[in-house]
Amino acid sequence: MNTLSPFHLAIPVSDLPAARTFYSTTLALEEGRSSDDWVDYNFFGHQLVIHHAAITSPQKSKDHSEVDGKHVPVPHFGIVMDWDLWHKFAEELKSKKVKFEIEPHIRFQGKVGEQATMFFYDPSGNALEFKSFKDTSQIFAK
Structure with missing residues (x-):
């Protein structure tokens, strides 16, 4: 397979406003569609969606x-x-x-x-x- 296609990735975030600031401001990604529970981003030509989820603490991997x-x-x-x-x-x-x-x-x-x-x-x-x-x-x- 030689053709690159945009991927779609949806990830959970515990604090949508903080995540929105991080992806919009810190990473300077272009925001797409959104709702009260999720935001689409142009992640270098790919679709990244942050979804508010009931995460009680950061999901920082231990692995x-x-x-x-x-x-x-x-x-x-x-x-x-x-x-x-x-x-x-x-x-x-x-x-x-x-x-x-x-x-x-x-x-x-x-x-x-x-x-x-x-x-x-x-x-x-x-x-x-x-x-x-x-x-x-x-x-x-x-």
Whole structure:
């Protein structure tokens, strides 16, 4: 399969106004349709929907997977960005005082699949990863 299609992802949030501020302001995503219980976002061409759910505390994952010496939260979601855009975005997030679970860094340096990556949580504890490959032909390389 060589054609990319937009994905649809719906995630739970415990505090819709706080999540809305995070996705609209911190991540600067374009808001789409909404109701009192959910908000659609243009997540880099994909449809992300935050749904208010009865979560009594943040859902920050206790599960992690070891990847290149870092404890990656599982589950997580995110996007593969253009190299220059990723670096600009990382600086913007730092200036907005985003608390990183894994600071922006280069993973698999000098190896197949070398990539820039960072992890952080939204206000409801959903883990996000933003990454970039300097050579996009290596996204699925072994």
